[in-house]
Amino acid sequence: MTVASPNDFQDSLQPQGWLRYFSFSLDHKVIGIQYLVTGFLFYFIGGALAGVIRAELASPISDFVSRETYNEVLTLHGTVMIFLWIVPVVNGGFGNYLIPFYVGARDMAFPRLNAVAFWMIPPAGILLIGSYFITGAAQSGWTAYPPLSLTTPALGQVVWIVSVLLLGGSSIFGGINFIATVLKLRRPGLKLMQLPMYCWAMLGTSILVVLSTPVLAGTLLLLSFDIVAHTGFFNPALGGNVVVYQHLFWFYSHPAVYIMVLPAFGLVSEILPIHSRKPLFGYTTMVYSILAIVVLGLVVWAHHMFTSGTPPWMRLFFTIATSFIAVPTGIKFFNWLATLWGGKLALNSAMLFSCAFIVNFVFGGITGVALAQVPFDIHVHDTYFVVGHFHYIVYGGTVFVIFASIYHWYPKFTGRMLNEDLGRLHFLLTFVGFNLCFAPQHWLGLNGMPRRVAEYDPSFTTLNQISSVGALLMAISSLPFLYNVLVSAFKGQVAGDNPWNALTPEWLTSSPPPVENWIGAAPLVEHPYGYGVDEDALSVEAATGRDLWSGTGRR
Amino acid sequence: MTSLATSTSATEAVTAEPHEGHADLRLFGLATFLVADGMTFAGFFAAYLTFRAVNPLPAGSTYELELLLPSINTMLLLVSSYTFHRSGRNLLLGQMGPCRAWLLLTAGLGAAFLAGQMVEYFTLPFGLTDNLFASTFYALTGFHGLHVTLGVICILLVWFQTRQGGRVTSAAPFGLEAAELYWHFVDGIWVVLYGILYLL
Numbered sequence: 001m002t003v004a005s006p007n008d009f010q011d012s013l014q015p016q017g018w019l020r021y022f023s024f025s026l027d028h029k030v031i032g033i034q035y036l037v038t039g040f041l042f043y044f045i046g047g048a049l050a051g052v053i054r055a056e057l058a059s060p061i062s063d064f065v066s067r068e069t070y071n072e073v074l075t076l077h078g079t080v081m082i083f084l085w086i087v088p089v090v091n092g093g094f095g096n097y098l099i100p101f102y103v104g105a106r107d108m109a110f111p112r113l114n115a116v117a118f119w120m121i122p123p124a125g126i127l128l129i130g131s132y133f134i135t136g137a138a139q140s141g142w143t144a145y146p147p148l149s150l151t152t153p154a155l156g157q158v159v160w161i162v163s164v165l166l167l168g169g170s171s172i173f174g175g176i177n178f179i180a181t182v183l184k185l186r187r188p189g190l191k192l193m194q195l196p197m198y199c200w201a202m203l204g205t206s207i208l209v210v211l212s213t214p215v216l217a218g219t220l221l222l223l224s225f226d227i228v229a230h231t232g233f234f235n236p237a238l239g240g241n242v243v244v245y246q247h248l249f250w251f252y253s254h255p256a257v258y259i260m261v262l263p264a265f266g267l268v269s270e271i272l273p274i275h276s277r278k279p280l281f282g283y284t285t286m287v288y289s290i291l292a293i294v295v296l297g298l299v300v301w302a303h304h305m306f307t308s309g310t311p312p313w314m315r316l317f318f319t320i321a322t323s324f325i326a327v328p329t330g331i332k333f334f335n336w337l338a339t340l341w342g343g344k345l346a347l348n349s350a351m352l353f354s355c356a357f358i359v360n361f362v363f364g365g366i367t368g369v370a371l372a373q374v375p376f377d378i379h380v381h382d383t384y385f386v387v388g389h390f391h392y393i394v395y396g397g398t399v400f401v402i403f404a405s406i407y408h409w410y411p412k413f414t415g416r417m418l419n420e421d422l423g424r425l426h427f428l429l430t431f432v433g434f435n436l437c438f439a440p441q442h443w444l445g446l447n448g449m450p451r452r453v454a455e456y457d458p459s460f461t462t463l464n465q466i467s468s469v470g471a472l473l474m475a476i477s478s479l480p481f482l483y484n485v486l487v488s489a490f491k492g493q494v495a496g497d498n499p500w501n502a503l504t505p506e507w508l509t510s511s512p513p514p515v516e517n518w519i520g521a522a523p524l525v526e527h528p529y530g531y532g533v534d535e536d537a538l539s540v541e542a543a544t545g546r547d548l549w550s551g552t553g554r555r
Numbered sequence: 556m557t558s559l560a561t562s563t564s565a566t567e568a569v570t571a572e573p574h575e576g577h578a579d580l581r582l583f584g585l586a587t588f589l590v591a592d593g594m595t596f597a598g599f600f601a602a603y604l605t606f607r608a609v610n611p612l613p614a615g616s617t618y619e620l621e622l623l624l625p626s627i628n629t630m631l632l633l634v635s636s637y638t639f640h641r642s643g644r645n646l647l648l649g650q651m652g653p654c655r656a657w658l659l660l661t662a663g664l665g666a667a668f669l670a671g672q673m674v675e676y677f678t679l680p681f682g683l684t685d686n687l688f689a690s691t692f693y694a695l696t697g698f699h700g701l702h703v704t705l706g707v708i709c710i711l712l713v714w715f716q717t718r719q720g721g722r723v724t725s726a727a728p729f730g731l732e733a734a735e736l737y738w739h740f741v742d743g744i745w746v747v748l749y750g751i752l753y754l755l
Contacts, residue, residue, distance in 0.1 A: 180583055
């Protein structure tokens, strides 16, 4: 197939070549790349901020930056990494690029809304980063808990609220678009239970986005009233209630963890079958476990608040509900292991990152179940144990999948392969650096080192220094990656349309794909995971009309 | 792509193959957005009910709300949902005259609601920052009032678009249907708000 779009009306309206990535393009693939590149820019900014934190914590005294700066840096680090890197990249980036292919559409349901959603992100990011240089950034952490957020400098906090409201709005618009696209835009003949798993993950994620993000928006509006108009919603001095803020905040921010992780589950479900040449194991159970995580994810938020004076019945309910989430999550992990089991594994960079994701996330999941238990949580609440757990989920989980996905889909994005040797070097440095950085933080937390401090007891020095060395390795690991993605775009080996011999729809067109995805009609892919299936058996199925794969995980 | 197709019909006419369109999903998208918007209100309601349950007001600061004006306002909004419905039915039947008259009446009822709320704001014995109840009262009714204001503006826009040669016709009713869906949503929210804020 050649790249050509003879009849495309966008040709005459939109800038061509690299310029279109700086335009208000309505093409879902351009918007997807815009999300990805913007996200990576903020990843490096957020990473530099993390570098400042680890440099400060390399010694027990506060000597690298001032304490106010340290607070600003940790607030910006959390906000940038969550709202400007993970959420936009795994949802907006890969979602926009892949979902229309997977449902057999030429674009998203609402292309204009899609572009609007993306273009809300750069101003929000500029506001947030700019606040550091102009007004002084917010200092109350990414949670912005009152009364801390009411007593720290007001201007930075208000800019932070405006920025997060913009990003939340962008996220809601994206969610509406994904729900409409997956449910309503499937090509004729394509059934819901034939969709690649990432569609289900994005459907579940988008339901969470639409149900929970508005609550955060409303809460931040009330918080801004407290700051600007001196109302007392969350101000105890004026008769307000800080715990209500925490409830409303976590009603969004716990589902936000699934908003960051479910798409990664979906992406890894695409990558593993292709590189192990086996059908995705347990498709149906995968779908139902995603839906179970969506439902349970909405009723577990108060496990973040076990030390906020929550009554015993509430602790009991939220401990049990949280522990239940381990069941659907565990089902997914066993399904992935069963997908790998006996497969013809290609241990390339995409696969290495995906397998490391399984290892890291299981560890983060185990500490998560531990944290759900009230007696344990009270012991380690607000310590580095929580920091370690969280980064195992979000970095070891989602960021590893983002890298796996870049190695996997880069040939589709650019038409060229990434260099495998550099990819493996990147993986090795990231994997060692990541574990070196975050594993010691569990020990620190168990021994009582609180989070969000610039100074600590000198007995914690060695573990903190190990952690800082790990962070340095992670910083170094981005060099081969950056070199690889920048140089391979021009000098990489030409990929061809389908370098992985994959069956999912995005590989059944040219690389990079034409503007409206396919020349001619979209293909009907009923078996996106039909790897390793005997050709004879397929013809038997066609002749007899019997489903030979019922119960084998292949639909 | 529906929105694109309308703006580029000239370009499309000269191309050899027409593009396949898809069903109009805009109302579906709006309904999804209204679910999100409803969750914002749900968050506010949850905050209000919790404040009420666990945060006693300081002595001597419990304010009774007048019931007469908000009850009239509730009736106004409920009637306006009916008038909007009549307008929508007239549009689908192609009766543009009655359709536009019912639209104007709906906008008038919305404006009357807003006027009533203004009167209430100016006659209430407490201000925004007096206490937790006062703040929550103004935040809830204000956020809803913002929605009503936006709705009235939308209705007037749709009224303008239903003129002779306008873009809202019985064959292309989306503008009116969207405004109607939004208006019923705002009315429904008010009924809940009236229930928990004034009656409870």
